[in-house]
């Protein structure tokens with residue numbers, strides 16, 4: 001049914017992504033999911049890839065927080081959608097702002113890949129500190145990350161560590177790790193897995209202790225809000241569990257309304273009894289304050305659970321954090 005609807009769309013359908021290897025992998029993975037759902041949409045006949053360079057990819061010498069934050073990975077892609085240069089876009093959900101531009105909607109979320117953060121040690125590095133939080137990391141280690149969320153959790157647990165900025169896509173960061181004197185870096189395990197590099201991870205961290213970014217490990221697809229043919233198709237390939245956890249995590253993030261300088265984490269999972277269990281984190285970038293709180297409730301209330309946990313964290317965080 002949806003396959004027929006989508007055939008009425010002018011062909012080929014143009015799929016937009018960032019120009020990174022991970023983004024291209026995710027776009028092809030998405031096409032595989034669509035093809036599995038609707039065999040007539042398999043192959044290249046109906047789709048054309050359009051890799052777009054975003055400000056977040058081009059500006060690599062500064063922290064995201066300094067150059068304007070998360071929207072930077074998606075702005076050019078939203079513009080291409082609204083200008084009809086592409087028909088839909090495949091994103092890492094964690095790089096997609098919670099409030100999308102008018103006329104663009106999150107049409108589907110795919111099944112979540114592993115949402116955890118991982119520690120990658122530089123080749124030939126020193127041994128870790130047994131028993132310590134982040135036990136893989138040696139005493140005084142220099143950790144390369146440009147994420148204030150990762151930085152705050154590292155420094156809170158291990159004040160002996162030093163955090164330095166490192167940017168670029170996953171491959172670039174792994175190369176720079178070896179070349180530039182870092183002892184370790186922290187990356188999304190999902191990205192490593194998708195690129196077939198999960199064996200470089202020395203440790204994978206419990207997401208209820210070291211809280212990942214909202215949406216980490218989930219691929220999200222955006223379309224123009226009035227494109228009913230594509231909305232129908234994408235609703236059919238949606239993973240409802242990924243939608244529920246993404247809704248809770250993104251509602252938490254939106255309620256905190258932090259700048260990208262505010263360390264915020266959110267991680268939801270669905271328990272065996274069907275309840276949604278949400279962990280939220282807010283911290284000061286230097287790790288001198290860190291608040292983590294957990295709540296659960298019915299999956300159908302994902303949005304409200306996220307909003308309320310966000311409001312509670314906001315109430316209990318010191319004023320300077322969300323100033």
Ligand SMILES: NCc1[nH]cc(CCC(=O)O)c1CC(=O)O
Nearest residue numbers: 092095187188190191216217218
């Ligand atoms: N911020 C960059 C980014 N966006 C998505 C991923 C990994 C894949 C994912 O979380 O879906 C990464 C790399 C990282 O954080 O290490």
